């Protein structure tokens with residue numbers, strides 16, 4: 001079976017609960033979602049309850065995601081949020097390993113692996129983000145870097161939980177206002193490497209793990225990434241922060257995938 005198409009945005013440290021709820025409501029009213037397409041929004045923790053109110057009971061038309069989770073079920077971890085707390089809010093997905101978490105909060109691959117196992121073990125979908133820094137790229141170790149992040153991050157994921165995993169390849173140098181957009185030629189070999197890395201880890205079921213691209217994606221370049229055979233969707237920041245931008249970027253990405261098939 002063909003892999004699904006995924007598209008979503010991370011609001012990062014932006015938006016009040018009321019703003020996130022209004023965004024979700026307007027987005028849900030603006031899009032028709034074909035079969036095998038999954039859309040998602042990842043607001044800050046403080047917006048999750050308000051968005052869930054709008055989204056109603058699961059299954060949600062548009063997945064609601066969290067930006068992080070702790071690996072322990074409970075305990076003395078001030079400022080952290082557990083998997084159970086997210087499940088109590090009917091969260092569909094958790095983002096792990098975003099470049100900003102790795103860079104500013106020093107999250108390691110080993111810690112991320114603990115988080116991945118805790119999340120999928122409790123039934124949450126995971127979007128595991130990975131990508132090389134400009135420095136690693138300069139040294140010519142993009143492939144090695146991403147494979148290490150993949151192999152440690154997904155270490156010991158049980159086969160029955162594989163369908164909960166999706167990967168976002170986001171070269172760190174391409175993310176955010178200061179980023180340089182990558183070209184499809186940059187992305188193609190790394191996406192292929194991630195695909196074969198998943199197959200090495202998990203056999204045939206591993207090759208079905210969706211791989212999203214992220215980093216300075218907008219409507220003008222979205223379709224160039226999704227036309228790549230190993231890219232199954234897009235994970236955007238800024239371009240998805242207005243409903244109009246979200247819909248335009250999703251549609252451009254989806255058109256790029258449809259035309260390439």
Ligand code: PGA
Pocket residue numbers: 010170174175176177179214215216217235236237238239
């Ligand atoms: P950007 O962010 O689309 O604004 O570059 C991407 C990300 O941080 O995932």
